Amino acid sequence: MRIGSFPRTASAVAIAAVVALSPVLASAEGGGTYYDRTFVLAADKKCRLFGAPVAGALGAATLQARGAALRGGVSETTLNATAARARSRAARVDCANPELATVRHRVADAFAGWQRIPRMEFTGDRATWTADRVRRVDVAWRLVQPSVVGASPVRFGLSAMPTGGNALTAVVSFVGRPRPYAARIVMRDPALASRPWLTPAGSAALPPERARKTIWSAGTGPAAPTLLATGRTQGEIWRFPASGADALAVLDPREPFLVEFLFRDGSVATTLFEAGDFAAARAFVGLGTV
Structure with a gap:
């Protein structure tokens, strides 16, 4: 995905925000970026963290991360297991957790710009x-x-x-x-x-x-x-x-x-x-x- 220097900034912020929630997230095996974004999507579904535009942008970026992992040699079975772990972790997180509020603000800031991009190459x-x-x-x-x-x-x-x-x-x-x-x-x-x-x-x-x-x-x-x-x-x-x-x-x-x-x-x-x-x-x- 080529959108100048922005995607590296957005990805780094989003990943850092999720990992800051718990050390468990930082040590997840297989499809790290995909795990992070899947976790945030699942947390959003449970706790309504984002408005529709940011959630849509994050959803697109999550699919892109899955594709990158598959092209990198991660098996579909491994990615399915990774997504299951991320959703399970999100299901156990309290929506009132202050760390989740930090995640919400950081991810919203990262992907608010992503959703305004007019053109992109995949x-x-x-x-x-x-x-x-x-x-x-x-x-x-x-x-x-x-x-x-x-x-x-x-x-x-x-x-x-x-x-x-x-x-x-x-x-x-x-x-x-x-x-x-x-x-x-x-x-x-x-x-x-x-x-x-x-x-x-x-x-x-x-x-x-x-x-x-x-x-x-x-x-x-x-x-x-x-x-x-x-x-x-x-x-x-x-x-x-x-x-x-x-x-x-x-x-x-x-x-x-x-x-x-x-x-x-x-x-x-x-x-x-x-x-x-x-x-x-x-x-x-x-x-x-x-």
């Missing part, structure tokens, strides 16, 4: 999600990751709807004709493969077809110029149901997923993307425009 192993919360009157990307199929640029993410809200969207500018008649997202299905499909080198790959989930587009049309890749003058927009965003949010950040475009001659144009910190980036966008 960088993964191989790709980057770019989030944009700037208020606009035209159609725009709120969250986007670029890719390419052949010579045709593809952009995928959350686009702002003219009627309000964000839609899971793919925009492609195919060179020449014909045009596809359908589009779909292909990813691991957690119900069929509970863990990411890791290679011996430690990178993630798509599982066999029997363990994949497919989400079909819900409609298509001409793309607004503001959604096109630089230098392109035309393209098609493909919108997907909200369930697609929910499915992407639970993937391991190292995992790839595909956006495929189907043609009437039976051919399929396949575009590769990385799940990365989609969940954290979506939560950041969910803080609203600035």
Whole structure:
């Protein structure tokens, strides 16, 4: 996550505030930053420490910390146990504890600035999600990751709807004709493969077809110029149901997923993307425009 020097300051303050509550927190094993932020979120849920904007910013940062830990080699099982310990510790803390009041003030100060940031990049192993919360009157990307199929640029993410809200969207500018008649997202299905499909080198790959989930587009049309890749003058927009965003949010950040475009001659144009910190980036966008 790149936002200049601010994230280092915010993280240091938030972590120091939580650790100051109890030495037990400072010695927690595995996913230290994730433990700290999960603890504060759980304490907020119990004691209503923060207003919605700060809680939302902290929630996004907690998801980002989880993604960083997974990319760093911490197992999902370990992180789940870490979160359980943090929530258990929060459940035992008295809401009237003066140390908790200190945590509330320090974390609120740290993340009050975080929630006002208009743009942020969430960088993964191989790709980057770019989030944009700037208020606009035209159609725009709120969250986007670029890719390419052949010579045709593809952009995928959350686009702002003219009627309000964000839609899971793919925009492609195919060179020449014909045009596809359908589009779909292909990813691991957690119900069929509970863990990411890791290679011996430690990178993630798509599982066999029997363990994949497919989400079909819900409609298509001409793309607004503001959604096109630089230098392109035309393209098609493909919108997907909200369930697609929910499915992407639970993937391991190292995992790839595909956006495929189907043609009437039976051919399929396949575009590769990385799940990365989609969940954290979506939560950041969910803080609203600035």
